[in-house]
Amino acid sequence: METIFYPTRDSWDGLCKRPVLELKNLDTPVRAILNRVKTDGDEALREYSRQFDKVPVTDFKVSTEELEESEKLVPVKLKKAIETAKKNIEKFHRAQNINPEIIETTAGVRCWRKNVPVEKVGLYIPGGSAPLFSTVLMLAIPAKIAGCSQIALCTPPGDDGKVNPIVLYSAKLTGITEVYKVGGAQAIAAMAYGTETVPKVFKIFGPGNQYVTKAKEIIRSEGITIDIPAGPSEVLLIADSSADPEFIAADLLSQSEHGPDSQVIFLTDSKELLTAVSEEIYKQLYDLPRKSIAGHSLLNSLAILFESVGECIEFSNMYAPEHLIINTVNAGELTGKVVNAGSVFIGKYSCESAGDYASGPNHTLPTNGFALTYSGVSTDSFVKKITFQELTGEGLINLGPSIELMAEAEKLIGHKKAVSVRLKKLKNV
Amino acid sequence: METIFYPTRDSWDGLCKRPVLELKNLDTPVRAILNRVKTDGDEALREYSRQFDKVPVTDFKVSTEELEESEKLVPVKLKKAIETAKKNIEKFHRAQNINPEIIETTAGVRCWRKNVPVEKVGLYIPGGSAPLFSTVLMLAIPAKIAGCSQIALCTPPGDDGKVNPIVLYSAKLTGITEVYKVGGAQAIAAMAYGTETVPKVFKIFGPGNQYVTKAKEIIRSEGITIDIPAGPSEVLLIADSSADPEFIAADLLSQSEHGPDSQVIFLTDSKELLTAVSEEIYKQLYDLPRKSIAGHSLLNSLAILFESVGECIEFSNMYAPEHLIINTVNAGELTGKVVNAGSVFIGKYSCESAGDYASGPNHTLPTNGFALTYSGVSTDSFVKKITFQELTGEGLINLGPSIELMAEAEKLIGHKKAVSVRLKKLKNV
Numbered sequence: 001m002e003t004i005f006y007p008t009r010d011s012w013d014g015l016c017k018r019p020v021l022e023l024k025n026l027d028t029p030v031r032a033i034l035n036r037v038k039t040d041g042d043e044a045l046r047e048y049s050r051q052f053d054k055v056p057v058t059d060f061k062v063s064t065e066e067l068e069e070s071e072k073l074v075p076v077k078l079k080k081a082i083e084t085a086k087k088n089i090e091k092f093h094r095a096q097n098i099n100p101e102i103i104e105t106t107a108g109v110r111c112w113r114k115n116v117p118v119e120k121v122g123l124y125i126p127g128g129s130a131p132l133f134s135t136v137l138m139l140a141i142p143a144k145i146a147g148c149s150q151i152a153l154c155t156p157p158g159d160d161g162k163v164n165p166i167v168l169y170s171a172k173l174t175g176i177t178e179v180y181k182v183g184g185a186q187a188i189a190a191m192a193y194g195t196e197t198v199p200k201v202f203k204i205f206g207p208g209n210q211y212v213t214k215a216k217e218i219i220r221s222e223g224i225t226i227d228i229p230a231g232p233s234e235v236l237l238i239a240d241s242s243a244d245p246e247f248i249a250a251d252l253l254s255q256s257e258h259g260p261d262s263q264v265i266f267l268t269d270s271k272e273l274l275t276a277v278s279e280e281i282y283k284q285l286y287d288l289p290r291k292s293i294a295g296h297s298l299l300n301s302l303a304i305l306f307e308s309v310g311e312c313i314e315f316s317n318m319y320a321p322e323h324l325i326i327n328t329v330n331a332g333e334l335t336g337k338v339v340n341a342g343s344v345f346i347g348k349y350s351c352e353s354a355g356d357y358a359s360g361p362n363h364t365l366p367t368n369g370f371a372l373t374y375s376g377v378s379t380d381s382f383v384k385k386i387t388f389q390e391l392t393g394e395g396l397i398n399l400g401p402s403i404e405l406m407a408e409a410e411k412l413i414g415h416k417k418a419v420s421v422r423l424k425k426l427k428n429v
Numbered sequence: 430m431e432t433i434f435y436p437t438r439d440s441w442d443g444l445c446k447r448p449v450l451e452l453k454n455l456d457t458p459v460r461a462i463l464n465r466v467k468t469d470g471d472e473a474l475r476e477y478s479r480q481f482d483k484v485p486v487t488d489f490k491v492s493t494e495e496l497e498e499s500e501k502l503v504p505v506k507l508k509k510a511i512e513t514a515k516k517n518i519e520k521f522h523r524a525q526n527i528n529p530e531i532i533e534t535t536a537g538v539r540c541w542r543k544n545v546p547v548e549k550v551g552l553y554i555p556g557g558s559a560p561l562f563s564t565v566l567m568l569a570i571p572a573k574i575a576g577c578s579q580i581a582l583c584t585p586p587g588d589d590g591k592v593n594p595i596v597l598y599s600a601k602l603t604g605i606t607e608v609y610k611v612g613g614a615q616a617i618a619a620m621a622y623g624t625e626t627v628p629k630v631f632k633i634f635g636p637g638n639q640y641v642t643k644a645k646e647i648i649r650s651e652g653i654t655i656d657i658p659a660g661p662s663e664v665l666l667i668a669d670s671s672a673d674p675e676f677i678a679a680d681l682l683s684q685s686e687h688g689p690d691s692q693v694i695f696l697t698d699s700k701e702l703l704t705a706v707s708e709e710i711y712k713q714l715y716d717l718p719r720k721s722i723a724g725h726s727l728l729n730s731l732a733i734l735f736e737s738v739g740e741c742i743e744f745s746n747m748y749a750p751e752h753l754i755i756n757t758v759n760a761g762e763l764t765g766k767v768v769n770a771g772s773v774f775i776g777k778y779s780c781e782s783a784g785d786y787a788s789g790p791n792h793t794l795p796t797n798g799f800a801l802t803y804s805g806v807s808t809d810s811f812v813k814k815i816t817f818q819e820l821t822g823e824g825l826i827n828l829g830p831s832i833e834l835m836a837e838a839e840k841l842i843g844h845k846k847a848v849s850v851r852l853k854k855l856k857n858v
Binding site: 080202348351366374393407412 | 511524542548559561562631675676682684685718778779783797809814819828831841842846855
């Protein structure tokens with residue numbers, strides 16, 4: 001962790017820079033995968049499965065039996081924990097599914113918005129070293145609450161050709177019935193274009209490695225909608241002298257174990273805390289199974305000493321972190337000053353892992369500075385808000401003359417006439 | 430207008446295809462403009478202004494005097510009309526700016542979302558044949574309601590080197606103070622990268638010609654956020670035998686006068702209406718000042734006869750129109766069946782021009798099938814919804830064990846420990 005003392009304002013911009021994900025070299029190989037799946041469908045998926053997952057897969061769709069069986073393979077305690085998380089995530093995301101009221105903007109002119117689900121969505125769940133079943137909950141629950149009629153989930157098979165039972169259990173619990181054993185860029189291609197087995201969907205969600213990220217970037221440029229542009233995960237933590245260095249170190253490490261390119265930024269106005277945290281981090285690091293990953297990501301990370309907590313918040317707003325932890329005496333007050341962040345964790349007991357798993361808000365959040373303009377995934381991500389308007393004759397009589405004048409001033413006489421022909425008939429009634 | 434009778438289901442997909450916007454040839458010239466502005470800033474803008482707008486512009490920023498003066502140059506009646514529209518648009522968009530309540534998902538675990546404005550936004554208003562002041566209202570009003578702290582508006586100067594006074598008046602009325610006389614791809618570049626005069630913004634909104642569309646596409650691939658991917662404007666109109674052919678023809682023409690690539694789709698279950706509308710269209714067409722544009726766009730347009738109004742709605746949902754007009758006896762009921770559309774106009778008096786100008790809902794809507802996944806511009810487009818969570822000690826005691834179990838199952842021991850160190854201290858208190 002690099003330590004910086006009292007950086008001058010003109011250096012802030014540079015300190016906010018993220019490590020660049022080098023995806024350019026992936027353009028040609030990923031395009032090749034996308035094109036192959038587009039042309040050859042399931043046959044291409046089978047070949048890539050042999051090549052990348054090192055397993056032969058004949059039937060990509062997980063059977064109802066496999067889904068049912070998963071329930072027996074997950075320990076009871078873990079099932080209870082997943083159910084608790086589900087309940088909280090549901091409670092939080094259900095409250096987002098509101099329909100604004102009907103607004104009569106002018107007498108006889110009624111307008112409203114309605115949440116209408118995106119019909120077909122695809123969820124990608126990475127495989128690899130650990131089964132990311134928490135992401136199943138975070139994507140499937142809002143998709144179900146929104147009311148999407150088709151929800152396809154793709155995830156790579158393990159060495160045994162099967163999908164991890166905890167992932168299957170989480171899918172089953174959230175009501176997902178379509179799970180496909182397809183991973184990587186080829187899974188994104190399958191959901192973007194459709195194959196004989198995997199359905200073509202309208203919007204694709206979920207994290208993944210650089211191949212998946214590149215594939216999502218390409219299909220997005222082709223007009224297929226994705227959740228949020230992706231970058232490495234990151235946390236920015238602000239603490240003052242009241243904070244417990246043990247908590248801070250644990251929080252920074254929990255972010256750094258995500259991947260070697262994870263970003264960890266620690267800001268404080270207390271030199272003592274800075275020193276204590278630096279020591280504590282290396283104490284805790286050696287106990288972590290993923291210490292080499294965490295150690296690697298700490299190399300890109302920063303600890304910065306500022307004059308005041310206010311300055312820390314200002315820097316944070318410029319950085320626009322995915323996760324922001326505020327562990328100060330006046331944390332509650334400070335949240336009012338947060339302008340750019342994906343999700344904010346307030347006070348000493350709100351560790352990021354709470355939000356990663358079980359407290360309720362979504363863990364799919366904007367990284368890489370996208371928190372300047374993007375929100376995290378929510379129920380909104382699975383709906384369109386369609387606007388409706390209904391004018392009565394009275395409404396058109398009230399508003400028509402204004403429309404006619406404006407259309408005429410924009411030299412759109414056809415627009416004006418659509419009103420005029422109606423007003424003429426209304427006057428003749 | 431091509432007329433199709435009772436198309437078979439397998440032909441629907443083909444009928445939903447939009448005319449392809451050929452933007453590939455623009456890639457090189459538009460990238461050249463973007464790069465030049467990135468490198469040379471204002472100097473590049475001045476050069477492009479001479480080259481494309483045919484006027485020398487020394488100061489790009491519209492002065493306070495010019496803004497003030499606009500008030501005198503707009504006829505009083507038109508000002509009243511614009512004020513009426515503003516009031517309605519404000520009323521509708523203000524209702525969107527709600528903050529969901531605080532949700533206690535578990536005892537001691539409080540979570541909420543908060544609307545936080547995108548700090549810096551850029552609005553592009555095209556010049557050309559007509560001053561699109563209505564788009565100023567549709568973008569500036571939600572930006573102001575959201576609370577964006579910097580709102581920059583770019584629009585090309587006219588032949589006299591000035592901005593149309595109605596555009597300036599609309600900007601002034603909505604509280605915009607930063608107007609720049611810059612148009613085309615170079616305006617998008619200026620707002621994306623910043624120049625000495627034009628500020629760099631975080632999100633860029635607004636319609637434009639193919640150069641503007643291409644520029645927005647390129648800067649989006651570079652990580653700058655835009656409102657909605659763009660395509661030609663379109664309407665789909667569903668009517669039954671109860672509809673007045675004069676109204677239908679006027680509505681179809683009002684869409685077709687937008688541009689030669691506008692899409693107009695007319696669906697009905699009544700052969701008599703189809704014939705009547707076809708005749709009426711050509712009667713009304715010749716009275717339009719923009720008849721050559723409208724006539725050209727009618728060449729790409731379709732009138733389709735279906736067996737029933739239910740089938741019309743099914744086709745419409747597959748097409749996913751930007752604007753959907755339902756002019757049938759049971760229009761109100763049918764709206765419940767709309768699954769994909771940008772904005773819906775219900776009944777015989779709800780012409781599209783009402784929504785284009787003055788009824789309240791936004792007129793910046795998803796085209797080209799993007800209504801499958803995108804919503805139109807709204808107050809939401811100018812905010813991020815940041816999530817917050819605050820756990821008390823009790824909250825962590827309640828939820829901590831579930832988090833620990835889940836983190837362990839995902840093999841993220843650092844995540845588990847961030848909880849464990851806290852629970853340990855809580856138990857020792």
